Amino acid sequence: MLSRSSRRSVVADMALSEAQRTRYSRQLLMPEIGPKGQEKLLASKVLVIGAGGLGSPAALYLGAAGVGTIGLADSDAVDLSNLQRQILHSTETLGIPKVESAAGRLRGLNPDVRVEAHQVFVDGENIDALIAPYDFILECTDSFDAKALINDACVRGGKPFCHGAVIRFYGQMMTVLPGKSACYRCAFPQVPDPEKAPDARKLGVLGAVPGVIGCLQALEAIKYLTGAGELLTDRLLTFDALDMEFQSVALKRRNDCAACAGR
Amino acid sequence: MIEVRFFATLRDGRGKITEIPAESASTAGDILRRFDINPEEVAILLINGFHSKPEDSVKDGDVISLFPPVGGG
Numbered sequence: 001m002l003s004r005s006s007r008r009s010v011v012a013d014m015a016l017s018e019a020q021r022t023r024y025s026r027q028l029l030m031p032e033i034g035p036k037g038q039e040k041l042l043a044s045k046v047l048v049i050g051a052g053g054l055g056s057p058a059a060l061y062l063g064a065a066g067v068g069t070i071g072l073a074d075s076d077a078v079d080l081s082n083l084q085r086q087i088l089h090s091t092e093t094l095g096i097p098k099v100e101s102a103a104g105r106l107r108g109l110n111p112d113v114r115v116e117a118h119q120v121f122v123d124g125e126n127i128d129a130l131i132a133p134y135d136f137i138l139e140c141t142d143s144f145d146a147k148a149l150i151n152d153a154c155v156r157g158g159k160p161f162c163h164g165a166v167i168r169f170y171g172q173m174m175t176v177l178p179g180k181s182a183c184y185r186c187a188f189p190q191v192p193d194p195e196k197a198p199d200a201r202k203l204g205v206l207g208a209v210p211g212v213i214g215c216l217q218a219l220e221a222i223k224y225l226t227g228a229g230e231l232l233t234d235r236l237l238t239f240d241a242l243d244m245e246f247q248s249v250a251l252k253r254r255n256d257c258a259a260c261a262g263r
Numbered sequence: 264m265i266e267v268r269f270f271a272t273l274r275d276g277r278g279k280i281t282e283i284p285a286e287s288a289s290t291a292g293d294i295l296r297r298f299d300i301n302p303e304e305v306a307i308l309l310i311n312g313f314h315s316k317p318e319d320s321v322k323d324g325d326v327i328s329l330f331p332p333v334g335g336g
Binding site for chain 1 (some may be wrong): 270271272279281292301303304307309312314328330331332333334335336
């Protein structure tokens, strides 16, 4: 005779196919995920904006974990200089749009995943409609303007998101729950002049560094979707690969924040 | 002494942590000038863990943390 809780567990298991129970077996074992968490992941929609150094590991781990719908937004095509860090793409996909290259890789990795490819340059005209259908957004872009644009749209639309950024051996990230936690503009009120700010195109970046931060962004999405653990809210996490050091800086919502004050 | 902690690209040529005599700076801006850092190069300025501005005063025993903008993806 099964207890009530055991019966519930069996019923939940039934929703997953035999192949899915095998594919996701390592994460089904963990109480923080389990069959219910897996079903939530399979029913979830995550948008990755930027299919580059951060978006590559993030999308791969979301796909491997069985996030059911992954949106990818990027306007660029795969370039040879991308392959040192953008591990979604390959020598075989040089020259084709990054979102197509990424979609093929993700479909090959996991047929459970529905990939929505958006070959667009995000701007003020399209950002609100782009993020609207998704449960969680990963901000993996390489420009300060895009980071502020995505923050403001997510705050407006009440969309939780995770910001990531890298340069050289350094990375940073934070998760934002609009209306509840400090937003990107609470941490960085001024959008830097791109001509004066450090630029990875001029200063470089080691591929494994966005690998680390992109993986952590995927973790934040999975934690949000399953309710596991504590999110990286009201904190900026910084990473220095040279000293192999993570540091966390406390953040507070600003009363005068241009994006989230009064929301 | 005032402890100054640099992060990310601000560590280039300056190291990770340094100390300066308290009497050599009355504001955070004085410290930026001492290390040839334009305020525009600093995205987050903390004095003892609190978000601060270049015009805010500093004193003996303070810890100043300086983070540059990071925008690559």
